[in-house]
Amino acid sequence: MLDCDESIALVHVQEQPAVGDWSANFIAGTIGGIAGLCVGHPWDTVKVRLQSKELARKYSGTWNCFSTILKQEKVKGLYKGMASPMVGVALVNALLFGVYGFFMDIQMANPNDDPTLLQIYLAGTGSGIVNSFISCPMELSKIRLQNQDQAIVSKGSAGGTFYKGPMDCFKQTFRQGGIRACYRGLWTTILRETSYGPYFLSYEIFCRALTPEGQRTQDLSSSRLVVAGGFAGIAGWLSTYPTDVIKTRIQAQHDSTPKALQFKGFWDCTKHMYREEGMRVFFRGVNATVIRAFPCNAATFLVYSLAMRAMIPTPDEALA
Template sequence: MQTEARVGVVVEGGGLNTPSVVVEPPRQRQIDSASQLLAGGVAGAVSKTCTAPLARLTILFQIQGMHTDISGLKKADIWHEASRIVREEGVRAFWKGNLVTIAHRLPYSSISFYAFERYKNMLQVICGVENQGESVSADLCIRLLGGGLAGVTAASATYPLDLVRTRLAAQRNVIYYRGIWHALRTISKEERIRGLYKGLGATLLGVGPNLAISFSVYDTGRSYWHFHRPEDSPVLVSLACGSLSGIVASTVVYPLDLVRRRMQVEGSAGRARVYKRGILDAVRHITRTEGVRGLYRGILPEYYKVVPSVGIVFMTYEKVKQFLAEAIPPS
């Protein structure tokens, strides 16, 4: 397998110096666009399937307090709610909505990974940065902006599936939506096409910074790690840096994610609307009725989920890219 050294940043005496040079981790032979899309899609599907139980717990805690049928969650902790799901709905209920999650995550992850690489390359050309690491500040800005643009692109293209996934996962004992297509048809009929994009504003406000932070922390952390410990396993590096990037990103944008979930659920199954005037109204209502802590309701299962989830998605992406680079002969 052909590899090449990459220019990066070097750390001397604990500080960042510019200009300077470091050998970044070797990269496998470049793969074509279709293979990049495939690698991203597989990574997202594997990650979401592995962490689906924690994802459903996060959603249930995020929407608690909105309606009387789920107010019983207020005094429950993660383990009590997990036990309730097993007792009342069965173990398979942890993966409720996972099919639509995969249907959403395949294109979402494909587009986000692919778009990040393309936006990053485009921004390097625009900024006149030929090699990563030539300028620390420019490199970080490119990663942040590229990740943000990739997130907005992927979220906009796949949003209806994300909304359907949330509503399927939020169902408890009463089944209103019987599957992906039934949910899409029902929402379109009862709430019109606009209903499929309910909460999109909060999503775009959150997903841009989320992927911007996630991709930039991952890219920067991996480069730093490989410079200091080049002999460490790439799998370990991907898991560790991916987990760190997930924690940082989730902490920063979690309130917007909570608002997004609640806006996606309101008005479903004949429920009354709670947040009638958009994102700011939702934030004001939550802080007034539940306090500032209400904006971080469910963050504990989110942390439990995001550490393996983001770690797995980056690790799987790197391994699938490596496999495809070795399996597909150079043109």
């Protein structure tokens, strides 16, 4: 889901925007996504390390993982794998924005009506499912790069594979298993991305709750947008977090790994994880995710709203 790595400054608007507003929304969403990525990526690296079976044993917890990476790999280690989502921010925002708007349009007979919470939920879920086809290969590359800690780099990563960067990861993955290998974990990614439904829904609920009587949600102050975006990010992640852990395990596997040791799919991975590590494994790294979710999504929405206000004049400014 909204890894702010891919991110999401796709705010529902209650009035049909003018043509010029769509491009402004896309530009602001891209800038907001980059801001959220810069704030949240270090904690995403911690989350992925804790979710990965081979690396999780090295760390006693969230803060130990963070401090160990910082000590052994410096700040650069916390930002490993960031190039892949950085490149994808514009593409993902364009896709999410377009698909979310499309699903809203086909549900609403009158575009001037306020959408129901159910319509917002369904549009968010639909946009997340479509987005899966972009985010799956992008996250596969990110996860494998994030899992290359110093010890692994010195002797080659799991299965004897070492990646120099996102494109090198894509090339080697494609060479080993074709396009199917690049889409390893697609169905699990689709399940995980349904969290855009709860995300958009909770964001709208928070916005409505924080809107003073007699005002519109579009007029919320930056501080209230930060609160709504931050808590919506936490709600979205918690709604499908166990699925994200399973996805990480599946995508972290290499095609060079012996077939007998590879997971056959979502349920096979789920059974193996539960049998070997118990229920706790499905929430491994959740602390890092919650720590990251609020500032990451808050930064995304704050920068988004400021960029929108800079590009689109208010009615009073337009008349001046």
